[in-house]
Amino acid sequence: MTLTPLPYRVDDRREETRDTVTFTLAPSGEPLAPFSPGQFAMVYAFGVGEIPVSVSRILDGSRLVHTVRAVGAVSRALCGLGPGAQVAVRGPFGTGWDTTAARGRDVLVVAGGIGLAPLRPLIDTVLAEPETYGRLNVLAGARSPGDLLYSDEVPFWRSPFAEFTVDRPSAGWTGRVGIVTGLIDEARFAPSGTTAFVCGPEVMIRATARALVHRGVDAARIQVSLERNMRCATGHCGHCQLGPLLLCRDGPVVGYDRAESLLTVREL
């Protein structure tokens, strides 16, 4: 379904942090077509509105997993839903992470904040086929230790390197402090043989991509997930334009070689 959403039921709800919830949704009737890592759905909270949300895990079967941070009216309404509540979903939309481009190469995943959510299915994909990919590095930044997503999964991601860093450490935090680009020099990858996947606030994406290019990663091998206002998700409403791109159609995942010049024009 593209324009008309299908009803889904909240099957499971897990509070990740103070403001972020991961939902497992099961179709009430007909399911949507399968999603790929990096793609997004339009999730509708009854009577409130609809927002784009990436899939944060790909399950077998027809259930969907989304991680939602309560920042606006719709996301707050969604985060307030308990098991059994119904939403309506359409999708899948957009380009996903191009994992085939990373076959046989080191994989560098760099996430900022909720940007880790769309990257988790990619991490799952790489971990499921270790012989297909080179070394997996996961670098993730968050505001504070309490804002870390999926922290119980991090130990499984260390193949060979996974590290979280926070802007604001709390008492007793023994992990890293600083921005996520500060971890790049510790990761284990060969720059010319690496495919990088980056998602987070746009400022963080720009800084990370620049740092990676500086270290010798080819801009075309850096995939970034971008965000703009989104209404229809089907390429008809014009809201998600970033210069020549319609991000619902040509994105959200775009090669940094294509995105770089667009991200440096103010208010494009």
Next chain:
Amino acid sequence: MTGPAENRLPPGGVTEAVLDRSGLAALVTALRRRGRTVIGPTVRDGAIVLDELDSATALPYGWGVELEAGTYRLRRRDDGAAFAHSAGPQSWKSFLHPERVRQWSADRGPGGDLTVREERPERVSYAFLGVRPCDLRAIRILDRVMAGGRYHDPAYLSRRTGAFLIVVECTEPGATCFCVSMGTGPAADAGYDLALTEVVDAEGHRFLCRSGTEEGAAVLAELPRRAADDTTRTAAVLGVREAAERMGRSMPPVDLRTLMRDTLEADRWDDVTARCLSCGNCTMVCPTCFCTTTEDVTDLTGDHAERWRRWDSCYDLDFSLLHGGPVRATPRSRYRQWLTHKLGTWHDQFDSSGCVGCGRCIVWCPTGIDLTEEAHALHREAGGSQEAP
């Protein structure tokens, strides 16, 4: 619906003929008899607007328009011509891509179960009479935007599919017209069911009519007509050719897509922003501006919700809202978005220009901003001359 006249049709219908005013009247009648809703130009509220025509008498016989940047005036013509006017405040998108459309409704049952019902588009069979060649191109551009990609818009398709298009070639361009620059007129090339060229001379008021489809040929065969003659053909060709030489405006003779891409930081944007009110009129009157937003509404019970889609404008501050603030916060960036999209990035997104040279945005701009003047200024600032490269 098949009348006796149709039974006498030669196979393939008629491809060319001359109609007089009664032939035009018969055309409207024939289309209405076929169950078509006939839309065409008519005078209302001091303008030539597009509306449903009960008969051809509603056509703006003897009316012309005077256009300039920020100015639109009706004026009487003494030749009685029906189509000697150029673009009015509306375009065919008002019918193909209406201002408000309900897309679906949802109901919440007592147990909280949701039922979502897709909107069944109303069945409508349009005939558009008096489509100018520039607007014919605009319809083809909308076709590509709304139904040429991976996802097809059902609301658009339900109105567009099977629509009968009667193009009328331009013999009287307005002072704000520049279809020649955009390669969209004043002659009609393809994509119509019937094409008319209006001729008013010593031999009378008549229309050279050509069919472009089988249905067009079949309709033409139903009408009172006479065989096309060389005098009328020559007058028609000359009328259109002369119109091409009387364009009121032109674009700089450069690749506009490249010009837009390379002038994103030009000073000229500040100049135009000093005049732009961000009112969005240009986007409303543009025959290809397609942007929409969504509205989710509920009734008083709270258990019935609807999704509506309505026209939106890239000049609206909320258009680019992201995390509590607009990406395009300044009027400068919003005007730049509109113009660079229309002339430049539209090519990247939909493989054509988004501008057809109809001039509506110039006419209906309250401060008379003229996109051809802006393009010339950007070209000059980029170091180009007025001459072709």
Next chain:
Amino acid sequence: MTTPAERPCGARLLAALPAGEREPLSSLARTVVLPAGTRVFEEGEEADRFWILCSGTVALDIEIPGRGRAVVETIGADGLLGWSWLCPPRQWHLGAETRDVVRAWEFDAAAVRALCAERPVLGLALVTLVAETIGERLRATRTRLLDLYGPPSDGPAS
């Protein structure tokens, strides 16, 4: 192509120096192993040394009365620990504590400054490298000032 973690200790430092200047500098290095929890230096002390970390992590902190030591940044493998030795007043502005076992190259700051005075090519290369590190930390600090992961606000205050 080797990865940073596979490179020998101080690889990034040495790679930034002209070939003929590497040996004179690395001959001043002393390998040290610092147990977890070692206070490497304290705010206000004389900045007479610096370190290139080979493995492990060091936290930079600042003492706030009533709150204890607040960690402002951590430095990991291949990172430069300490640049206050370069310019006056040559006092540490922060404290530093190892988070785990740290292996590092330790340099005597006075000796390095003397070597740089003798060998201007080395001096310029080393100062450039330190400036790059300072620049990275400044950019990181500015980015953190933006509180990018914080709740959305009404936009920038500009």
